[in-house]
């Protein structure tokens with residue numbers, strides 16, 4: 386469906402033309418004085434300069450040519466503004482269009498385009514910690530938003546599965562169980578299908594090994610093992626597969642718990658086969674140059690305000706680094722999916738890395754000139770006190786722990802308020818906790834740091850996930866008491882609260898499009914917060930279930946039903962859902 390602003394801008398442009406002025410002056414905007422009008426056009430003010438006459442004269446002439454049916458008011462006011470209010474019938478028919486169209490008539494602006502969202506950022510063999518919450522939540526939401534707006538979307542977790550942590554584990558395993566066949570270079574048989582460690586052993590081995598990095602002998606062994614793994618040593622590849630099997634199963638479980646699902650479970654290791662040819666090609670074409678024994682891609686550009694070090698492609702010891710895998714991954718993505726857009730969701734401290742990689746990719750022609758590359762660098766999540774989030778003993782809090790703390794906190798509220806029957810407690814708790822956690826995060830602009838405040842996030846009032854959920858649940862309960870509501874058409878607003886709510890509903894499309902264009906799920910949150918507010922205001926000021934006038938009541942019901950569907954759709958874009966009761 387066409388957006389309201391576009392519809393009325395067109396009418397305004399036509400009116401400017403009919404009055405003898407250029408159509409380009411007819412752009413309408415949302416009013417910055419909502420107390421005076423809903424929409425406004427300031428075109429007469431700029432037209433006045435071009436046509437050398439008083440703006441109010443132009444505004445008056447234009448208003449003469451605006452057809453009446455769509456506007457309850459169109460007024461020229463000094464010095465030359467045109468103020469507009471939509472007519473009730475226009476509003477009702479627009480909303481009826483939204484109600485009956487697929488996906489509320491939201492325009493599929495991404496149709497025919499493919500986007501890769503690179504998010505999650507999990508590193509194999511290391512448990513997810515709280516630092517992994519933001520990339521998972523923000524990435525999932527951006528992916529869902531793109532999908533809803535028509536893009537073909539591919540979410541790729543891009544696991545860290547190829548670096549030194551693998552060598553560290555191999556070296557640690559060798560110290561503990563040197564007799565295993567993986568370490569016997571002459572072994573030619575089949576390796577055991579059963580891994581020589583469990584998940585919890587693996588989770589203990591990595592930090593232990595990591596703690597020994599300062600021991601030069603051990604460190605050398607780990608580096609050597611990494612090198613041999615990457616160069617195809619059979620026994621090490623077999624250990625690697627064990628680590629992957631165990632670790633990926635656990636990662637899946639954790640991401641499932643968060644309602645986060647990846648279309649692709651690729652990792653740095655999958656980029657590895659693309660590296661040799663890519664590097665050779667870059668050397669041959671002079672894209673990469675030698676510098677102190679390493680191969681680098683200079684990425685400085687004229688007008689750079691800050692220092693822009695070259696992108697290192699191959700280190701002087703011949704090994705590849707983070708940037709190399711990211712470039713090779715782009716080669717793979719372009720070859721397999723030919724995306725129009727690639728989004729990377731990581732901590733903002735990786736800004737420079739991505740700036741270098743993007744420039745190098747463009748310089749080398751790995752992506753098309755028009756391929757959009759964007760790094761969504763998010764800020765830090767701190768504790769409620771604004772200080773870095775730490776466990777009591779100063780360690781890094783595991784993501785599982787954070788989720789279970791939030792769940793416990795919400796469960797106690799659910800039990801205390803006696804909201805649901807015993808068998809529904811867990812499901813209800815889980816949904817509210819997820820809403821609290823995700824909305825608490827996503828309602829902030831991604832680049833900003835924020836404080837994780839469990840009590841505030843889980844509050845049923847205020848700008849919180851549970852407040853939005855509560856609004857949905859409240860509507861559900863009214864609808865359930867009313868009966869069959871699915872076919873009821875939207876009626877013209879019967880009071881000012883209904884009108885406010887209807888105007889708010891019309892802003893769905895613009896809100897989603899701005900959220901997409903600026904990669905800001907917080908704009909979806911802002912929209913539903915406003916919508917929930919308008920619903921609640923309407924609900925408080927209007928007798929709905931006790932209304933005796935049937936037609937009036939049907940109009941109320943269809944309006945809140947549409948509000949509910951939109952709220953549910955939007956929280957789905959944020960990655961959570963509403964319980965039946967709360």
Ligand code: ARG
Pocket residue numbers: 503504505506507508543544545711729730731
């Ligand atoms: N594993 C990386 C980390 O822990 C994040 C990966 C982000 N994606 C990428 N294509 N570099 O920092």
